[in-house]
Amino acid sequence: MERQMKTTKEILDEKLSGQPRTPLYSPQALDAIRRTVDQWMNSTVRETDRNNWHKTPRTVLGSDTPRELLYTPLSHPDLDYEQDLGNSGQAPFTRGIHANMYRGREFTMRQLTGFGSPEQTNERLRFMLDHGATGLNILFDLPTIQMYDSDDPFAVAQVGMSGVCVDSVEDMARLFKGVPLDEVTISIVTHYPSNTAILFPMFLALAEERGIPWETLRGSVQNDITLEELIRSGSEYIPPRDCFRIQCDNIEFIRKNVPKWNFITINGYNLREFGTSAITEMAVALSNGIEILDELVRRGYDVDSTADRLAFFWSAANDFFEEIARIRAVRRLWYKIVKYRFNAANPRAMLMRCHVQTSGVCLIQEEPRNNIIRAAYHALAAVLGGAQSLHVDSYDEAYSVPTEEAALLSLRTQQILQKETGVTDVVDPLGGSFYVEALTHDIEGRILDEMEEIERLGGYVKAIEGGQIYGRVASYFAEQQRLIETGEIALVGQNVYQSEVEGPPINVFRYPEGVEAEQKARLQKLRLNRDSEKVQSSLSALKDACLKGENILPYSVACARVRCTEGELFKVFKEAFGLWKPPALF
Amino acid sequence: MTKKIKVLLSKLGLDVHNRGIITVAKMLSNAGMEVVYLGNALPEEIVSVAIQEDVDVVGVSSLGGAHLSLGSLLLKEAEDKGLKDRVAFLMGGVFGPSDGQRLREIGFDGVFLPGANSEQIVSGIKNLV
Numbered sequence: 001m002e003r004q005m006k007t008t009k010e011i012l013d014e015k016l017s018g019q020p021r022t023p024l025y026s027p028q029a030l031d032a033i034r035r036t037v038d039q040w041m042n043s044t045v046r047e048t049d050r051n052n053w054h055k056t057p058r059t060v061l062g063s064d065t066p067r068e069l070l071y072t073p074l075s076h077p078d079l080d081y082e083q084d085l086g087n088s089g090q091a092p093f094t095r096g097i098h099a100n101m102y103r104g105r106e107f108t109m110r111q112l113t114g115f116g117s118p119e120q121t122n123e124r125l126r127f128m129l130d131h132g133a134t135g136l137n138i139l140f141d142l143p144t145i146q147m148y149d150s151d152d153p154f155a156v157a158q159v160g161m162s163g164v165c166v167d168s169v170e171d172m173a174r175l176f177k178g179v180p181l182d183e184v185t186i187s188i189v190t191h192y193p194s195n196t197a198i199l200f201p202m203f204l205a206l207a208e209e210r211g212i213p214w215e216t217l218r219g220s221v222q223n224d225i226t227l228e229e230l231i232r233s234g235s236e237y238i239p240p241r242d243c244f245r246i247q248c249d250n251i252e253f254i255r256k257n258v259p260k261w262n263f264i265t266i267n268g269y270n271l272r273e274f275g276t277s278a279i280t281e282m283a284v285a286l287s288n289g290i291e292i293l294d295e296l297v298r299r300g301y302d303v304d305s306t307a308d309r310l311a312f313f314w315s316a317a318n319d320f321f322e323e324i325a326r327i328r329a330v331r332r333l334w335y336k337i338v339k340y341r342f343n344a345a346n347p348r349a350m351l352m353r354c355h356v357q358t359s360g361v362c363l364i365q366e367e368p369r370n371n372i373i374r375a376a377y378h379a380l381a382a383v384l385g386g387a388q389s390l391h392v393d394s395y396d397e398a399y400s401v402p403t404e405e406a407a408l409l410s411l412r413t414q415q416i417l418q419k420e421t422g423v424t425d426v427v428d429p430l431g432g433s434f435y436v437e438a439l440t441h442d443i444e445g446r447i448l449d450e451m452e453e454i455e456r457l458g459g460y461v462k463a464i465e466g467g468q469i470y471g472r473v474a475s476y477f478a479e480q481q482r483l484i485e486t487g488e489i490a491l492v493g494q495n496v497y498q499s500e501v502e503g504p505p506i507n508v509f510r511y512p513e514g515v516e517a518e519q520k521a522r523l524q525k526l527r528l529n530r531d532s533e534k535v536q537s538s539l540s541a542l543k544d545a546c547l548k549g550e551n552i553l554p555y556s557v558a559c560a561r562v563r564c565t566e567g568e569l570f571k572v573f574k575e576a577f578g579l580w581k582p583p584a585l586f
Numbered sequence: 587m588t589k590k591i592k593v594l595l596s597k598l599g600l601d602v603h604n605r606g607i608i609t610v611a612k613m614l615s616n617a618g619m620e621v622v623y624l625g626n627a628l629p630e631e632i633v634s635v636a637i638q639e640d641v642d643v644v645g646v647s648s649l650g651g652a653h654l655s656l657g658s659l660l661l662k663e664a665e666d667k668g669l670k671d672r673v674a675f676l677m678g679g680v681f682g683p684s685d686g687q688r689l690r691e692i693g694f695d696g697v698f699l700p701g702a703n704s705e706q707i708v709s710g711i712k713n714l715v
Contacts (some may be wrong), residue, residue: 141650142599142600142601142602142650142652143600145600145602146600146602148600153628154599154600154628155600156599156628156656156659157599157652157655157656157659158599158600158650158651158652158655158656161650161651161652161655162649162650162651231602232602233597233601233602233603233604233607233625233626234600234602234626235600235625235626235627274605275605364700364701365682365699365700365701366701398680398700398701399680399681399682400651400680400681400682401651474608477605477608477609478609478612481609481613481704484703485703485704485705491701494701505684508682508684508685511651585604585608585623585625586608586611586612586621586623
């Protein structure tokens with residue numbers, strides 16, 4: 001794979017440093033302010049504050065970015081409105097990807113749903129739609145995520161827990177019964193490139209069977225190597241290079257055949273929740289994004305007509321202003337990367353579109369109702385940052401998957417934001433804030449610095465293979481644990497303001513019984529009824545495509561049509577690519 | 587000189603979330619225990635390795651909801667292989683206090699809820715062994 005010899009930071013420095021700038025604040029104003037600030041520092045500001053001017057908030061999943069006591073124009077004196085901000089919908093898109101943002105299109109309320117059998121999840125999906133959800137977001141159970149059939153020995157006693165079980169296109173049909181696939185936007189959370197290449201074809205085969213053209217389908221898949229190779233714990237991995245190849249096969253196929261579908265939601269979220277900072281989360285995601293675009297260019301595609309459907313997936317955690325500033329920072333940075341590193345011309349290809357999920361790790365078990373407040377702050381930050389779509393974690397996060405009541409509350413959190421606060425009537429309301437602009441600028445630089453480290457290691461896939469990213473993440477979460485235990489990170493109800501008295505208990509979701517048995521019976525029936533010759537020949541053709549380097553998706557769709565099961569396709573991947581052993585975690 | 591406490595740690599079943607168990611592995615190692623980390627495993631393998639490695643404690647982690655279903659299979663396997671009486675079984679992960687209570691009722695010697703800190707875990711283990 002050809003690799004750019006210059007790092008992104010070097011390229012951007014080169015291309016942007018010559019550009020003429022028109023500072024927002026006049027030199028006279030800055031001089032005058034400098035004088036008054038000096039005077040104020042000596043006469044009004046306390047000595048202890050003068051000596052501790054910068055303070056770093058200690059928060060769950062926060063970065064090490066220090067903050068001033070008070071921000072003034074001096075904090076970011078060379079701010080240039082046109083170069084650094086632009087208007088919304090205008091390069092560099094700091095203020096928003098569209099001119100009218102939420103006035104034109106409200107953020108999609110897309111709550112995760114998934115548990116039990118496909119029918120049981122279907123019921124909850126319809127409940128959410130009936131109560132005003134504007135998008136679906138489907139989460140699978142662990143056997144399905146890890147690509148084992150519900151009757152695989154590995155799946156024992158885990159079917160239908162923490163997500164919905166899907167083994168074949170017939171389960172997809174049950175899952176989406178009564179859901180108009182061409183009218184609702186559907187996020188199908190296939191975390192990995194491998195399970196995306198298995199499960200999304202089942203969805204496509206279903207659409208076909210229902211007479212729904214693929215061109216009308218709207219939604220997203222996750223399809224991220226980070227999830228498959230870096231942050232999940234599993235028993236069997238295919239090598240990172242092959243996983244990356246599948247990630248790009250998925251992108252290539254979906255771009256061509258399902259034009260309104262978001263073929264990747266670059267992580268982001270799960271990496272952060274695994275345990276890393278606001279900065280590293282974005283540096284990793286952008287490094288992945290760059291490597292993907294490099295590969296697509298190598299395959300003969302042009303960035304202008306492929307990057308426009310690329311999307312990102314961020315978390316929103318406790319440090320309120322950091323969460324807002326970093327979404328603005330990454331929006332500006334991604335624009336610069338696509339324009340200056342990839343020489344794109346289509347503005348749509350330069351937009352950092354994103355889904356945000358509020359942080360689960362920030363929601364603790366003690367006094368669970370406090371989490372409603374935490375999640376509300378997270379959601380507000382995401383909206384002030386300009387997210388396109390939102391999921392709000394529920395207050396019973398530290399107990400189980402959400403009860404119906406908790407899931408509804410999450411939806412209401414979003415609806416109240418959207419309908420009652422007036423926050424969405426103004427685009428980028430914090431734009432121009434001395435604090436927010438300075439912090440946005442600072443964070444952008446830090447993200448770029450961390451990207452440079454990854455690039456100097458040989459790029460993202462190399463850094464996964466070598467274990468360096470993992471190493472950074474592992475030290476981060478070890479440090480987080482230490483900070484929580486010393487109390488430097490305060491958690492209300494856990495290490496500060498602990499209650500003597502236990503509050504009223506909450507209802508905890510109970511997984512329905514009998515799902516595993518039912519699913520096993522269905523699989524047995526499926527295997528009897530399908531054409532086993534067609535199954536064998538389609539699996540064999542898939543394996544060939546794997547080995548020959550052809551795009552595997554058409555073959556996977558063919559498998560889905562004839563009722564191949566997920567485990568059967570994963571087996572083909574394992575046979576074709578072999579198993580990889582990740583660097584030891586401990 | 588006392589022998590080091592030997593602990594086998596494992597992700598129970600297919601659960602993908604291993605931040606907690608890795609953190610615990612380091613906690614125990616820093617506290618002077620010998621830690622064997624198995625990664626993802628089913629009850630049969632966990633018990634078999636526990637016997638092979640002659641451990642004092644087996645600690646499993648479950649954030650995927652299968653703590654009771656797989657947890658009970660683990661304890662049953664441990665009993666069948668005569669391990670239940672010789673080794674302490676601990677469970678950590680994401681589940682509520684009432685499930686925690688239930689886990690103790692079915693035979694887990696120790697249960698750690700989200701938010702458990704190193705002091706609680708380390709002393710919890712030392713008290714059991």
